Amino acid sequence: QKxxxxxxxxxxxxxxxxxxxxxxxxxxxxxxxxxxxxxEGITIPPKLKPPPLPKDQEGMERLRTLVTxxxxxxxxxxxxxxxRGPTSPYTQLYSTVISNADIEDEEFTAQQKDxxxxxxxxxxxxxxxxxxxxELGREVDKWNFLNTNESDASIPTWVPWSLHILxxxxxxxxxxxxxxxxxxxxxxxxxxxxxxxxxxxxxxxNALANSFLKQKEWRLACAAxxxxxxxxxSCVRALxxxxxxxxxxxxxxxxxxxxxxxxxxxxxxxxxxxLQQAAILFEEQKTxxxxxxxxxxxxxxxxxxxxxxxxxxxxxxxxxxxxxAAMTHFRKSIDMLQSxxxxxxxxxxxxxxxxxVLRVEAYSTALSSCWNxxxxxxxxxxxxxxxxxxxxxxxxxxxxxxxxERLAFNLSTxxxxxxxxxxxxRKKRVLQLIAKRFYLHDIGPESFxxx
Numbered sequence: 001q002k003x004x005x006x007x008x009x010x011x012x013x014x015x016x017x018x019x020x021x022x023x024x025x026x027x028x029x030x031x032x033x034x035x036x037x038x039x040e041g042i043t044i045p046p047k048l049k050p051p052p053l054p055k056d057q058e059g060m061e062r063l064r065t066l067v068t069x070x071x072x073x074x075x076x077x078x079x080x081x082x083x084r085g086p087t088s089p090y091t092q093l094y095s096t097v098i099s100n101a102d103i104e105d106e107e108f109t110a111q112q113k114d115x116x117x118x119x120x121x122x123x124x125x126x127x128x129x130x131x132x133x134x135e136l137g138r139e140v141d142k143w144n145f146l147n148t149n150e151s152d153a154s155i156p157t158w159v160p161w162s163l164h165i166l167x168x169x170x171x172x173x174x175x176x177x178x179x180x181x182x183x184x185x186x187x188x189x190x191x192x193x194x195x196x197x198x199x200x201x202x203x204x205x206n207a208l209a210n211s212f213l214k215q216k217e218w219r220l221a222c223a224a225x226x227x228x229x230x231x232x233x234s235c236v237r238a239l240x241x242x243x244x245x246x247x248x249x250x251x252x253x254x255x256x257x258x259x260x261x262x263x264x265x266x267x268x269x270x271x272x273x274x275l276q277q278a279a280i281l282f283e284e285q286k287t288x289x290x291x292x293x294x295x296x297x298x299x300x301x302x303x304x305x306x307x308x309x310x311x312x313x314x315x316x317x318x319x320x321x322x323x324x325a326a327m328t329h330f331r332k333s334i335d336m337l338q339s340x341x342x343x344x345x346x347x348x349x350x351x352x353x354x355x356x357v358l359r360v361e362a363y364s365t366a367l368s369s370c371w372n373x374x375x376x377x378x379x380x381x382x383x384x385x386x387x388x389x390x391x392x393x394x395x396x397x398x399x400x401x402x403x404x405e406r407l408a409f410n411l412s413t414x415x416x417x418x419x420x421x422x423x424x425x426r427k428k429r430v431l432q433l434i435a436k437r438f439y440l441h442d443i444g445p446e447s448f449x450x451x
Contacts, residue, residue: 030430031437035396050400050438060115064347067122069400071439072129079123083116090116097156098142113158121352124166128173129442137174140167161200162354164188169207172214181211199238199355201231202257206358209264218272222265228358229261235357255292256301257357259285263308267315275319282312304363307336311370323377330374337367364401368394372407379414388414395431399438408435408447416449425450 025033036046050069057065063082066075083094093108093116127136140146145155146167155164168188171181189204191197205228212221233254240250266281289305314329340363350356361369371394375387391411394402408431415424432448 027426027429027433030426031433034392034430034434035399037392037396046396047398060118063119063122064349067352068347069439070129070442072126072441074439074441075122075126076130079119079126082119083123090119094120097145097159099144110158117160117163118349118353121162121166124170125352128170131444133170133173136170140170140174143167160353161188161192161197162203162352165200165203165207165354169211172211182208185211197238198231198234199242200235202228202235202357203354205231213268218268221268225261225265225268229258232257232261232357235355239355239357252292253301253357255288256305259289259305260301260308260358262288263312266312270315270319275316278319279316282309282316285309285312303340304366307333307340307366310336311366314370314373318373318377321380323381327374327377330370330377333370334367334374337363337370364398365404368402368404368407371402372410376410384414384418388418395434399434399440403431403435403438403440403443405443405447408443409449412447412449 032048035048053062053065059082063075063078066072066078082088082090084091089112093112097116124136124139127133127139143163145159146164165185165188168181168184171178171184175181185204185208189201189208192200192204205224209221209224209228212218212224233250236250236254236257262281262285266278266285269275269278269281286309289309310329310333314326314333317323317326317329351359371390375390378384378390379387388411391407391414394407395411411431412424412428415427418424419427428448428450432445432450435443435448
């Protein structure tokens with residue numbers, strides 16, 4: 001199969017005019033020029049820098065805001081102060097928990113325990129986002145309440161299974177040459193089945209699938225997703241016990257999340273070039289989706305599934321080099337996404353803490369993927385400048401949401417293809433400066449293809 005050098009994202013063209021820049025312009029001036037280009041149909045002022053953090057924000061509220069802004073370096077700083085600072089209300093609880101000491105019921109409130117776990121979870125995710133795996137490993141090794149660290153550990157009942165799953169997942173980064181992560185996840189899955197903690201089964205199966213994908217063990221990843229699909233009904237039933245509003249929608253919700261699994265399996269097939277198998281899985285998704293009426297539930301996933309199906313149609317067309325058809329699908333997907341009321345980034349605690357059946361990609365992520373893929377279609381139909389304009393236009397809309405590692409890498413590659421070495425280097429430096437200005441700490445220098 002034909003291999004594409006740029007990164008296709010398996011998650012109405014805007015015309016812009018880039019002003020000519022003087023050779024003597026500084027990078028700061030060039031970044032301002034980049035962000036100030038007028039865009040057709042957009043009347044809001046250009047975003048030259050992120051809005052300031054609210055002055056009255058502190059504690060958990062400030063931490064959650066930093067997460068939505070992807071300022072992971074600042075997240076680490078705030079988490080460190082909250083967990084280990086001498087005046088923090090969480091310090092004593094944190095020290096007690098990682099040592100697995102006994103806690104009197106009246107010593108800490110339920111809210112303190114819940115927030116301490118949330119802080120600890122976000123700190124670990126920050127280390128992952130920043131690729132600081134050694135520090136992550138040292139922290140997880142301190143957690144004496146884990147069976148993986150202490151075989152006879154007594155697990156506190158109020159510590160959620162999400163921390164155990166996160167600790168097991170972290171091993172694939174801190175000890176990548178061994179199978180400890182996979183073994184820990186399978187052991188944890190057996191424990192959850194034994195304890196009838198069905199609400200967390202899909203979280204473990206999803207972690208296993210992601211682990212196998214990282215190892216490029218495609219068959220094992222698909223098998224883990226098959227297990228996940230089987231676990232969905234019991235997980236939905238368990239979640240209904242904590243959210244009675246879902247009680248009338250158990251069957252339709254199970255069907256919806258099974259559609260999501262079929263989509264993931266189809267995208268794995270695309271990734272390995274098994275296009276016929278991918279097309280079959282995408283058709284299975286459509287058929288399953290059509291068997292349940294979306295009017296039977298008002299859950300948000302029913303608004304997302306038709307968009308996802310359209311995106312998958314675009315991906316399969318792209319894989320077969322039917323670029324015009326793919327562009328039609330991606331444009332339609334963009335229109336559908338932009339009609340949704342929830343496009344702005346917001347903090348959803350359950351996404352980080354669980355349990356959740358499946359964490360489906362955010363609307364802003366899907367929109368970024370569609371624009372990126374639309375631009376690649378333009379590139380492969382010899383419209384490279386259109387591709388550049390599309391990507392640049394998306395960044396101008398909101399760098400915090402849309403300037404991602406993959407978009408930065410693809411746009412930097414196009415700069416190299418369309419400009420001489422000096423010009424492309426300046427453009428990439430401007431892009432890197434914009435990421436720095438908006439505190440996008442999860443984009444490494446390698447994404448900008450600069451040394």
